[in-house]
Amino acid sequence: MSSHSCRSLYLADQVREIDRRVIAASAEPGDDAAGFALMRRAGQAAYAELRRRWPEARRLSVLCGSGNNAGDGYVIAALAACEGLSVQLLAVREPEALKGEAARAHEMAVLAGLRAEPWQADTSLDGEVVVDALLGTGLGGEVREPYAGVIEAINASGRAVMAVDIPSGLAADSGAVLGCAVRADLTVTFIADKLGLHTGQAADQVGELAFRDLGVPAEAHENLTPAAEYLGAGIVGEALPPRARGSHKGDFGHVLVVGGAPGFGGAALLASQTAARLGAGKVSLATAPEHVAASLTRTPEVMARGVRGVSDARPLLDGADVIVVGPGLGQGAWGQGLLQAALEVGKPLVVDADALNLLVTCWPGTRRDDWLLTPHPGEAGRLLDCSGGEVQADRLAAVKRLQAERGGTVILKGAGSLVAGPSGVGLCPFGNPGMASGGMGDVLSGLLGALVAQGLTLESAGRVGVVLHARAADRAAAGQGERGLLAGDLASYARILANG
Ligand SMILES: NC(=O)C1=CN([C@@H]2O[C@H](COP(=O)(O)OP(=O)(O)OC[C@H]3O[C@@H](n4cnc5c(N)ncnc54)[C@H](OP(=O)(O)O)[C@@H]3O)[C@@H](O)[C@H]2O)[C@@H](O)CC1
Ligand SMILES: [K+]
Structure with a gap:
């Protein structure tokens, strides 16, 4: 590419x-x-x-x-x-x-x-x-x-x-x-x-x-x-041209975010809210019932449903065009069951956070072409059975090995995020240390879901997504500084960038 x-x-x-x-x-x-x-x-x-x-x-x-x-x-x-x-x-x-x-x-x-x-x-x-x-x-x-x-x-x-x-x-x-x-x-x-x-x-x-x-x-x-392509700011505009005047919401896909185990609601809220902000036609959230009210209050555009288990989630999984699974999912029976159902439904997947940890323990040999894995160095280390330090010592080798073993597209997060997919490796030169704070990964996964829903391939979504995410963080930091940057601050800047 x-x-x-x-x-x-x-x-x-x-x-x-x-x-x-x-x-x-x-x-x-x-x-x-x-x-x-x-x-x-x-x-x-x-x-x-x-x-x-x-x-x-x-x-x-x-x-x-x-x-x-x-x-x-x-x-x-x-x-x-x-x-x-x-x-x-x-x-x-x-x-x-x-x-x-x-x-x-x-x-x-x-x-x-x-x-x-x-x-x-x-x-x-x-x-x-x-x-x-x-x-x-x-x-x-x-x-x-x-x-x-x-x-x-x-x-x-x-x-x-x-x-x-x-x-x-x-x-x-x-x-x-x-x-x-x-x-x-x-x-x-x-x-x-x-x-x-x-x-x-x-x-x-x-x-x-x-x-x-x-x-x-x-x-x-x-x-x-x-070894890699340096991803320039221009890839965003190339991938997201202006919309046709006659567009309707069905043209821009339906993202389902699956996450937010009891007691861990914030991550899935951030992911689903970002998916809505970045232009998905529709966004649903399958989360523990206790988080539904918070989601509806914060982002009524997101169709939040309380799911007690897999049977509650089935219609949501069937209705989605792309599934973001992992933010706040937990590694217990609730999360494991939902991940299994998401893996079986045959839709493109963005797999993050606890879902990655569950892959290590429950699906160690699984590989597929239609998923986008988004580990940080610690999660990549667990997937590769080595330490996060070893991943950092040779990030290129780590992301290539992970992509070879697991298939699809893999984003290795951290300064200079790397995106390995079928056509090679892309490197994101943007971003700042303000991004070293909780929730940034959840925002990225929601953003990726929105891009896939709008028709980008998983690989293209990975490349465009890391650039949008990091440039949004740079814009946000330019105004108010790096320290104290909130993940939730990024969506509105990413929205501006996504609209040229
Ligand atoms: N014509 C060309 O090809 C052009 C090349 N170009 C330039 O050449 C550069 C590459 O040059 P290069 O290959 O000679 O290596 P280079 O980086 O100077 O170092 C080699 C010496 O470092 C040492 N050393 C090594 N490891 C060490 C360690 N761990 N700890 C300590 N010391 C260590 C070791 O020396 P020694 O210990 O034997 O004294 C070794 O001999 C390239 O970066 C660019 O700037 C440009 O001018 C364009 C034209
Ligand atoms: K030098």
Whole structure:
């Protein structure tokens, strides 16, 4: 599934392959200058971004490691020196050990009149901007010394920081911090955008992200399946065009929310209310009888019915076009019976919260094409029989495995939500920490139900839904701040976005 609003995200091995193709395509036989030409372009692009962001800076501290990321740093240092900036050039490994294009980049810095000083524990960083050219896509495993100490010093320096290609210590594939990582204000990444800059812990490390493709031709990406598509804001409008004037409620589907076991009413109320706000033609709620009055008072548009067990729910299940099952469902006999009935009725399902936990215990091997599973990392860990921490350490692998095992479409929630479906993985770049609060998942499940009811496939609903949900949260936070954001605040913002 591709869209004008999507951009491809790659893994480190794939970026290396793209580099290799570009260099091979531009090199004359016996020519070793093509790699250096690409590195010069990378350094120039990064330096241009630095000047754009910090036009007043007169002194830089450039910290270089031992690979090609260091090579980019030496190019930046040389360009800055040639422009008359003062440069504190620091080498974590002796430049004599550099090879290939990185060694040539170091020569370029020497020709510009610079001499790299060896990094020492008591070195003080005196540039107005620190350039992190320590570790790039070649990082393997937990950051070792002396790099770890240098990264701590950069973070403690209080200086503005530009990371070259990726903040050192951040894994380019998973976005995991491998022990420690540079906290950048600006990251300039090259050639192909990397998944790890958008998922895992990336949001706390990357700062502003500038992507520069260095003019690499499209052929260099041929036959490489991107690890994920970056889901842009435009996918919402593409999926939800203006309605025909002659529309009626039957055109926009009937969502049934099943949840709200005795004592747990709020989640199902939030889900059903959101489904109504996001344009479902009709919304019903099957919940414990004690929650019906609250639902009718809060959202009379939702047809709330008290169900004591499966037989009460049958007509509702039969009348629905899509079923959202799980919010506040509980894991007792009431919830288990209703989930079983929902699984048997043969309608598209959005499966969340307690319904996911019940899948682990009662339906461990079940897979189907017509469901959308929406776990947070803890629920994903239970479904995959591992810890939530392990899921977070490699979110892409986790969501792909879950989709392969369970079928359908899977949304792995959390910063940089991932949506894995039959056509690949999409990544949501929006959202904020205000969303780390109760009820957000219930709102998402209701929103997804509304999108499926309006005719989106489960996969498309998953992609559009995470973007709508996260952008609504960003809009809400922009007005009143992240802290204290209520899940119930999102629906009205999501409604505005869904109407273009
Ligand atoms: N021509 C091109 O291809 C282009 C490439 N480009 C640039 O190259 C970058 C990739 O360069 P790369 O592959 O040389 O790896 P890179 O990230 O510099 O690090 C390698 C060194 O890091 C070290 N190290 C590794 N793991 C470690 C750990 N856990 N803990 C501590 N140290 C660790 C290890 O060094 P050692 O320990 O042996 O001293 C290893 O040798 C890419 O991000 C982009 O910036 C652009 O210029 C465009 C053109
Ligand atoms: K770096």
